[in-house]
Amino acid sequence: MKFTRDEPSIPSRFSVDEALVLKLSGPGPRYTSYPTTPVWEEPFCQQEAVGALRRAAAVTTEPLALYVHIPFCSRLCLYCGCNVEITRRQDRVNRFLDALEREISMVATHLGERRGVSQLHLGGGTPTHLSCDELRRVRTALTRRFEFDARAEISIEVHPHVTTRDQIDTLTDLGFDRFSMGVQDTDPRVQALVHRDQTIEETTALFDHIRSRGVDSINIDLMYGLPGQTEATFLKTLDDVKRIRPDRLAVYAYAHVPWLKPFQKALEQHKLPDAILRARLFAHAVEQLSLQGYEVIGMDHFALREDRLNRALLDGRLYRNFMGYTDQRAGEMVSFGMSAISDVGGTFYQNEHSTKAYEKVIKDGRLPILRGLRRSAEDDLRREVIQSLMCRMRLDLDVLEAWTGRNDLSQHFAREWEALKPLEREGLCQIEERCVTVLPLGRLFLRHLAMAFDSYLGGRSDGARYSQTL
Ligand code: SF4
Missing domain, CATH: 3.80.30.20 (tm_1862 like domain)
Structure with a gap:
């Protein structure tokens, strides 16, 4: 597979599209969870x-x-x-x-x-x-x-x-x-x-x-x-x-x-x-x-x-x-264990980050929780979108509407569809009216596709929160 916009699915002579790399480099989450x-x-x-x-x-x-x-x-x-x-x-x-x-x-x-x-x-x-x-x-x-x-x-x-x-x-x-x-x-x-x-x-x-x-x-x-x-x-x-x-x-x-x-x-x-x-x-x-x-x-x-x-x-x-x-x-x-992350009952939570704090809280008879988040319905919807892109290489609004019981997701994600257009021009995905398909080159840039649906991004602190995507 080449790392360029052309013929991305064919194993071929090694080449890197430097302009594309520079355009897409920057901080971003790895999406082992959403919200991150x-x-x-x-x-x-x-x-x-x-x-x-x-x-x-x-x-x-x-x-x-x-x-x-x-x-x-x-x-x-x-x-x-x-x-x-x-x-x-x-x-x-x-x-x-x-x-x-x-x-x-x-x-x-x-x-x-x-x-x-x-x-x-x-x-x-x-x-x-x-x-x-x-x-x-x-x-x-x-x-x-x-x-x-x-x-x-x-x-x-x-x-x-x-x-x-x-x-x-x-x-x-x-x-x-x-x-x-x-x-x-x-x-x-x-x-x-x-x-x-x-x-x-x-x-x-x-x-x-x-x-x-x-x-x-x-x-x-x-x-x-x-x-x-x-x-x-x-x-x-x-x-x-x-x-x-x-x-x-x-x-x-x-x-x-x-x-x-x-x-x-x-x-x-x-x-x-x-x-x-x-x-x-x-x-x-x-x-x-x-x-x-x-x-x-x-x-x-x-x-x-x-x-x-x-x-x-x-x-x-x-x-x-x-x-x-x-x-x-x-x-x-x-x-x-220390710093371990759980995902239960619609909630993420993470244990204490130091073994000493972890052991002390447990000794006091409490769960050693440091931070967490109870997800909203909107969080779960976007989480499913990101899972779909990263695991099935496809986002289908018909499937998503059947799962959620909603019928307004085209309007709901209109801004995100617009945000994906520059990535489509780079050959990362193909956009249709109700569907986004990840192209072979896009498998290497899944974080970028997912970022279009992350409603928590965009603040000035992103650079201090996340590592470089490339
Ligand atoms: S210190 Fe080295 S071996 Fe230990 S967790 Fe970190 S990377 Fe792994």
């Missing part, structure tokens, strides 16, 4: 969260998705955008796990008979910072309070530099059947600049061991926009990863947000790739991965043509939540 987290209310009333869980408790037939955030890492990567605590102290882990067990119990009590689960994801941080016994402890705390569907998707993020074969064996014995490995870049110089040590041999050995345990869904994360990256180094990274042949890849843009993550300022002493170089790096990923049999799923996700995620895209069964793209429909997500 920066516009949520802080503080958020404890009773609002309890009310959301009680509303969710009434829908006993729908399975839940669960997320557990394990915040610990032993060393800080300078590009990190996650909520982490850097520690090697065992007492910190013990205190956190005590609080986590209590939180699971409190939330499950509010959920009453709503116990079915179709998805579980352990993220972080580094979930494999936990020992085998601690991983078992987390899984047991969940199975004690929830009932996992026999076909539930159970996934975890593993860091190749710190994860042992024993941990992988424990995890597969515990039912984990999807693994995601952070790689980012295999070039030793880039790794040194961002403080991440991880040889390609380590990554390959761990990958092979996970495969030998019968796991057929392994994802690798790469990152572009890091200091020291050039087209040559990134092509080498892509070449290294191609030989491992994961089922899925996520190729994320580095989000430079030093106002949120002050340690990222240390990267500014090196030259960070500009928008044009970032676009070239991503275009290399699109081209190389397409040639190797991967499909662009949406935004920064790729999957082998035969992978379930690609089949879900083709069948219109693709969904997006805080964990990215998934083929499992789990309407509501309940999350545990």
Whole structure:
């Protein structure tokens, strides 16, 4: 796939339309939620969260998705955008796990008979910072309070530099059947600049061991926009990863947000790739991965043509939540751990951002809520529009009117239709009277299409809230 306006669906000689990149570069959300987290209310009333869980408790037939955030890492990567605590102290882990067990119990009590689960994801941080016994402890705390569907998707993020074969064996014995490995870049110089040590041999050995345990869904994360990256180094990274042949890849843009993550300022002493170089790096990923049999799923996700995620895209069964793209429909997500985000009862809420605050509030017998938002009907309508564009690559007002029971959506979105016209001229989408179709080039710019429907954007603070879209 070329990164230009012409013949966008044909894998071809690499080229980048610099004018298009410069026109579209700027800050923007990633839309793992709508409304996005920066516009949520802080503080958020404890009773609002309890009310959301009680509303969710009434829908006993729908399975839940669960997320557990394990915040610990032993060393800080300078590009990190996650909520982490850097520690090697065992007492910190013990205190956190005590609080986590209590939180699971409190939330499950509010959920009453709503116990079915179709998805579980352990993220972080580094979930494999936990020992085998601690991983078992987390899984047991969940199975004690929830009932996992026999076909539930159970996934975890593993860091190749710190994860042992024993941990992988424990995890597969515990039912984990999807693994995601952070790689980012295999070039030793880039790794040194961002403080991440991880040889390609380590990554390959761990990958092979996970495969030998019968796991057929392994994802690798790469990152572009890091200091020291050039087209040559990134092509080498892509070449290294191609030989491992994961089922899925996520190729994320580095989000430079030093106002949120002050340690990222240390990267500014090196030259960070500009928008044009970032676009070239991503275009290399699109081209190389397409040639190797991967499909662009949406935004920064790729999957082998035969992978379930690609089949879900083709069948219109693709969904997006805080964990990215998934083929499992789990309407509501309940999350545990420091900074974890839940989506239940028409409400988003996020836990406290520091482990100390998280543990203290739980010790006081309350839910550790930092911020949240109860969505309005208008929020839910726009959320569905954004989901439709990002997951089904199409927005059909007839379908949306059938879903909402309204008959005025043409007028309601007249301004948004106008806002999409410049993007249509760039070849990102095709607009009809009642329908918008995302064109192949538009799959790389889904954030821009979604932004046309975001009624919270447009303030002067956008630049301070969001990372660069390119
Ligand atoms: S391992 Fe992941 S979560 Fe931990 S510091 Fe590095 S990037 Fe952040």
